[in-house]
Amino acid sequence: MDEYIDRFIDHIRVERGLSHNTVEAYGNDLKRFRDYLEEHDISDPTNVTEEIAGAFLDHLDGAGMSVRSRVRYASSIRSFFTYLMREGVVRANPLELIESPRFLSKLPRYLTSEEIRALLGAPDDTTPRGVRDRAMLEVLYAAGLRVTELVELRLNAVNLEVGYLIARGKGDKERIVPLGEDAVTWLERYITRIRPRQDKGVGTGLVFLNKSGKGLSRQYFWRAIKTYALQAGITKDISPHTIRHSFATHLLAGGADLRSVQAMLGHADITTTEIYTHVERERLKSIHKKYHPRS
Secondary structure, eight states, rough: OOOEEEEHHHHHISOOOOOHHHHHHHHHHHHHHHHHHHTTTTGGGGGGOHHHHHHHHHHHHTTTTOOOHHHHHHHHHHHHHHHHHHHSOOOOTTTTOOOOOOOSSSSOOOHHHHHHHHHOOOOOOOOOHHHHHHHHHHHHHHHHHHHHHTOBBGGGGGTTTTEEEEEGGGGGGGEEEEOOHHHHHHHIIIIIIIHHHHHSOOOOOOOOSSSSSSBBHHHHHHHHHHHHHHHHTSSSSOOHHHHHHHHHHHHHHHOOOOHHHHHHTTSSSHHTTHHHHHHHHHHHHHHHHHHHHOO
């Protein structure tokens, strides 16, 4: 078992380029799973069944482990066996039919479509700063970017003619994400009319600049988005990640499939994306409770 775990760790470190902390978390999870298997006289991954994998997750629950940690363990083991399947070591993934533990609370906070429209319209587009910030908000919502991906977005990663951008996410992994018509319009307006006046020849190549020609900080955008939320009459405590959550939730509500949303968000494992199906389920339940006469 150790040999397979080591090969998998090398795979995610070298070929998938995951961060040191993520690789270390995978390793720790799989070693604890290996110890559990050894206690039950199982040393070959081909002998790991759905029942055994499920019993291990139940064991973690009985040990008082949090739901969040158990979700991570399930994700680690599922990814490990997906790798073993691709390598021809096992024929099936014992986690395939096992649902990840459910979060009963702390679902991602997201904005409604009406709140998103109000937020996007909050910047004063008669000012250079307002045009820039409007473009940033439009891109953030259109592409579901993380705030770091937004402030570090480079000109050579944007194709306005075709309407897409290349985001560089965790582990330095790149993904192509389409941009909607509104985002393209505002981004083009900023790049052609405002950015040339901000560019002081610093040569950063970043899309979004401050008045000194340097890149914007994450802290600036955090403060800006809270200010615009207040101007838009949004009382929720939001952050740039709230817009990313809204992006995913609205896509799924509109009929997008989970795999496509996973790809656009840049999630390494689909179990991370599955949380948004829970968000949509809770939304539908609240609508049913509010409007159904027998609720």
